[in-house]
Amino acid sequence: MDQEEEEIDRQRAAGRPDSELLVGFGGGSGSPVSEPVVGPSGGSGSGSPISVSEPVQSWVMQQSAQELAACLGAEPCLEAKKLDESIEEMLIRLDEFCAMLEMIRSDSSQILDENVPKLKAKALEMKKVYAKIDKMETFVKMVGQNAATLEQQVIQAEKDCGNLPHGVRRLLLSISAPSNLNKKCSCPKQQNTRYELPSLYRTEAYFPESSDRPYFSKPKT
Structure with a gap:
């Protein structure tokens, strides 16, 4: 008081x-x-x-209004600004991640829709190429066998006729000799003069001239 x-x-x-x-x-x-x-005391109020x-x-209303205006017009604190910045950065990162996922999804769909059928077609073509390679290997083996046969026949012919040149052999054969020797020597010579060509392959049967026919086709029997 x-x-x-x-x-x-x-x-x-x-x-x-x-x-x-x-x-x-x-x-x-x-x-x-x-x-x-x-x-x-003694005034006009008489103690009332x-x-x-x-x-x-x-006065209370004025003070309350001022406090409310200060609260509404106050600037955000530093922590709130940092939080807003972090949220904005997180949203940007999220948008980038979503864009990357969409790009990966589109690339995957393109691979499944376009590239996979192309790879299947190329695989079928490679099977045809492999079949041609197998036929080529068979053809090369056959040519090697025929060449080996001819080489053996050439070696045998050289053994039978000798290593002398053809003109020298004719000269020696034309020299007169006893009839008995001529008969004995002429028989084996006459038997060996005839040469029979073995059955060989024909290149035209495997490599046709026209491009319509497939390569390495089997010859007609």
Whole structure:
């Protein structure tokens, strides 16, 4: 009560009228609370309390409005800004990841729809190539066998006729000799003069001239 009386005396000394005197503080918040003020003795108030509710209400409303405006117009703190930046960066990364997934999905569909059928067609073509290679190997083996047969016949002919040139052999045969020797020597010579060609392959049967016929076709029997 002593503090309230000192406050009233201070306000009166400042020239404030009794109807506008404000005393007391509600809850330590600094906002004034309306309380009845006892007027001076012998005055017109005669000790009756004076109502000061309207000025107090207007002051409270003004302070509340200022606090609300300060809250609404306040700038976000540093932590909130960092959080917003991190969220924005995360959204950007998410968009990039979604774009990459879409690109991978499109590439996979393209591979399945276009490249796989092409690979299957190429695999079938390679099977045909492998078949041609097998036929070529068979053909080469057959040619090697025929060449070996001819080589054996040439070696045998050289053994039978000797290594002398043909002109020398004719000269020796034309020399007169006894009839008995001529008969004995002429018989084997006459038997060996006739040469029979073995059955060999024909290149035209395996390599036709026209491009319509397939290569390495079997000859007609």
